[in-house]
Amino acid sequence: MSKTLYDKLWENHVVHQEADGTALLYIDRHLVHEVTSPQAFEGLKLAGRKPWRVSSIVSTPDHNTPTDHWDEGIKDPISRQQVETLDANIREVGALAYFPFKDPRMGILHVVGPENGATLPGMTVVCGDSHTSTHGAFACLAHGIGTSEVEHVLATQCLLQKKSKTMLVAVEGKLGKGVTAKDVALAIIGTIGTAGGTGYAIEFGGSAIRGLSMEGRMTLCNMAIEGGARMGFVAVDDKTIDYLKDRPFSPKGDVWEKAVAYWRTLHSDAGAQFDRVVTLKAEDIRPQVTWGTSPEMVVAIDAVVPDPAKQADPVKREGMERALQYMGLNPNTPISQIPVDKVFIGSCTNSRIEDLREAAHVLKGRHVAPTVKLALAVPGSGLVKRQAEAEGLDKVFIAAGFEWREPGCSMCLAMNADRLEPGERCASTSNRNFEGRQGPGGRTHLVSPAMAAAAAIAGRFADVRDVL
Amino acid sequence: MDKFIRLDGLVAPLDRSNVDTDAIIPKQFLKSIKRSGFGPNAFDEWRYMDVGQPGQDNSGRPKNPNFVLNQPRYQGAQVLLTRANFGCGSSREHAPWALLDFGFKAIIAESFADIFFNNCFKNGILPIVLPANEIEALFKQVEATPGYKLVVDLEAQTVIRPDGYGVPFQIDAFRKECLVNGWDDIGLTLRHAEKIREFEEKRRISQPWLFAQ
Numbered sequence: 001m002s003k004t005l006y007d008k009l010w011e012n013h014v015v016h017q018e019a020d021g022t023a024l025l026y027i028d029r030h031l032v033h034e035v036t037s038p039q040a041f042e043g044l045k046l047a048g049r050k051p052w053r054v055s056s057i058v059s060t061p062d063h064n065t066p067t068d069h070w071d072e073g074i075k076d077p078i079s080r081q082q083v084e085t086l087d088a089n090i091r092e093v094g095a096l097a098y099f100p101f102k103d104p105r106m107g108i109l110h111v112v113g114p115e116n117g118a119t120l121p122g123m124t125v126v127c128g129d130s131h132t133s134t135h136g137a138f139a140c141l142a143h144g145i146g147t148s149e150v151e152h153v154l155a156t157q158c159l160l161q162k163k164s165k166t167m168l169v170a171v172e173g174k175l176g177k178g179v180t181a182k183d184v185a186l187a188i189i190g191t192i193g194t195a196g197g198t199g200y201a202i203e204f205g206g207s208a209i210r211g212l213s214m215e216g217r218m219t220l221c222n223m224a225i226e227g228g229a230r231m232g233f234v235a236v237d238d239k240t241i242d243y244l245k246d247r248p249f250s251p252k253g254d255v256w257e258k259a260v261a262y263w264r265t266l267h268s269d270a271g272a273q274f275d276r277v278v279t280l281k282a283e284d285i286r287p288q289v290t291w292g293t294s295p296e297m298v299v300a301i302d303a304v305v306p307d308p309a310k311q312a313d314p315v316k317r318e319g320m321e322r323a324l325q326y327m328g329l330n331p332n333t334p335i336s337q338i339p340v341d342k343v344f345i346g347s348c349t350n351s352r353i354e355d356l357r358e359a360a361h362v363l364k365g366r367h368v369a370p371t372v373k374l375a376l377a378v379p380g381s382g383l384v385k386r387q388a389e390a391e392g393l394d395k396v397f398i399a400a401g402f403e404w405r406e407p408g409c410s411m412c413l414a415m416n417a418d419r420l421e422p423g424e425r426c427a428s429t430s431n432r433n434f435e436g437r438q439g440p441g442g443r444t445h446l447v448s449p450a451m452a453a454a455a456a457i458a459g460r461f462a463d464v465r466d467v468l
Numbered sequence: 469m470d471k472f473i474r475l476d477g478l479v480a481p482l483d484r485s486n487v488d489t490d491a492i493i494p495k496q497f498l499k500s501i502k503r504s505g506f507g508p509n510a511f512d513e514w515r516y517m518d519v520g521q522p523g524q525d526n527s528g529r530p531k532n533p534n535f536v537l538n539q540p541r542y543q544g545a546q547v548l549l550t551r552a553n554f555g556c557g558s559s560r561e562h563a564p565w566a567l568l569d570f571g572f573k574a575i576i577a578e579s580f581a582d583i584f585f586n587n588c589f590k591n592g593i594l595p596i597v598l599p600a601n602e603i604e605a606l607f608k609q610v611e612a613t614p615g616y617k618l619v620v621d622l623e624a625q626t627v628i629r630p631d632g633y634g635v636p637f638q639i640d641a642f643r644k645e646c647l648v649n650g651w652d653d654i655g656l657t658l659r660h661a662e663k664i665r666e667f668e669e670k671r672r673i674s675q676p677w678l679f680a681q
Contacts, residue, residue, distance in 0.1 A: 015660065015663055015664050015667045016660050016663050018642050019641070020640055020641040020642050021640075022640065022642040022643075024657060024660060024663075024664070026664070026667055026668065026671070028678050035498050035499075035560075036498075036559070036560065036561070038501035039501065039502065039503045039561075042501070043503075047654070049654070052664075053668070055679065055680065055681050063498075064499065076499075078499040078500075078522055078523065079499055081499075081501065082499050082501060085501050096680065096681070120677060120678070122675070123678065128559060128561075129558075129559055130557065130558050130559040130583055143583075144559035144583050145559060145583070145586075146559055146560075146561035146564075146583065146586065146587035146590060147503075147561040147562075148561060148587065148590035148591070148653070149586070149587075149590065151654065152653055152654050152657065155654045155657075155658070156654060156657040156658060156661075156664065157664060157668065158657055158660075158664055160642075160653060160657065162640065194486060194553060194556055195486075195552060195553035195556070195579060195581070198553065198579060198580075198581060198582055199582065225557075225583075228553070228556065228581065228582070229582075230582045230583060249680050250677075251676075251677035251680075255676055255677050256677075258676075258677075259675070259677040262675065294486050294488075315485055315551060315552075316485075319484070319485055319486065322484075413490075413495050413558075414495060415495045415496070415498065415499070432488075432490070432557060432558075434488045434490045434491065434557060435490070435491060435513065436490060436491070436494055436513045437490050437495075440494070440513055440519045
């Protein structure tokens, strides 16, 4: 019988199954950061339990860490305590890899895992962070979990799961100039809605997806959760295997050959059935900008802010009105007339080397508009930062008027000092435009790195296709 | 975990779709290394007129009189009634911790985000999915009736309105059993420790690359 990729990943991890279909799934990789783990380690200790397999753990602090003045340490005492608690917990139990604050390999977990070869095809990957879906780019069954489940995985190396429904999102054709994986992700969410993927595992397929780099696929799978799906994945191909070759934790020698042979089977079989199929044409996707407080509130750069008066559903209409009020926008305003106060290039969605290259390509020889108060470039990890510096990208960002920062989650969720002030409007390459996400009262517009760079130069949203 | 069998509780309406976990508990409160004490900061940005900080005394902060949960008639509510896609966004379990600490034991919605839904069960909160027309009817009744209460009967899988009308709901048998008994998942899973060990040993041989040290 033809199997989907999800069927194969699922079947490879079932340890035990209850009568109602609830299964015990084995977890290969457990990513641990400072915010969602302290209560889990404490719970484990209080129950007198030991971690099941510490070599499954890869850990780094990322949410709370500052992105500047590293010589001064972490100034916020509560943030510092949380990072020190992670240090102490990992010191006590151990890990396959721990990259503490200021380590050259520290960074955002979802950047650090893949670049170190700690994310391998066919793995189950979990983390107390919803953007764990990122690792699906490697044909992993990867998703976010709560802290109780972090404790459960620590104690048992398993999770209780019910099988999801399957959705194939196929993007066929060739993406236009200036249209990136981020635009594809936002266009998909605009099509299916933020709850469209609820209850589903999404497989991204089609020629446009196969055309994306591994970085692009990570951006796409990262945003699966914003479409409601806990996990999104892409089948293994040559790009997957080429990316993983010779990474620090990738297998070597004979084991590599054996692994590759298995990885080559990680795709949906011809004729495999999905519960839902959504098809988009790559040529229809234009650079995207969100206008509201949910990622589904998104339009193309050449569109206008939607008018709630045209929405028939009263609940949706009220939601739109509330969003426009929060965002300080009027219906029918052209997106390209909306000015920006701050620009943020970073986050687990868009802080990899390719993202920085795309932004730098737009910024080269240009300067941030004088009305833009702050433009931040925050690489996803220490390794990404060094790679970018080796390519001279840091100089391009700095010459254009950007601040070139140390790695971390930064202004994606503003747990550290990087944030918006009330009413400030930001062109952001992050993943959530929720109320207050980047700081209380802050107004977030989600865009690609290239579009963020174009907005920084123009001082308002601008069509990157006009400046490429 | 407390057992959940039957609840007879005051209902508070939160008439919005897509309520995300950033709204339920803003990021600054995630710096705590404890599981408790999040209730006073549940819905902090909607509930108060100022910006809350972790560790601060919340009793003197100016409250937003327009926020529904600040209205006197909803004080002591144990059932939260809301719309579609409740709990979307971040996986932070601080969201169900905050709701539980605030006093909610059951949440009735048209739909829930997957991770939040799952996190509720780990904390003895019952998330109930009802059809849109039943949700709409409940909103009308709650808003029209001060002191409006609902009975949530988990064993019978029914929400019972004051007029006696019962609305059935679905729940996985395994999850129901865990809630009704207040079982600890980890304890349950460890009954299969031998099976996990066997599975792991086979895997170590068939896919050795997964076991780098």
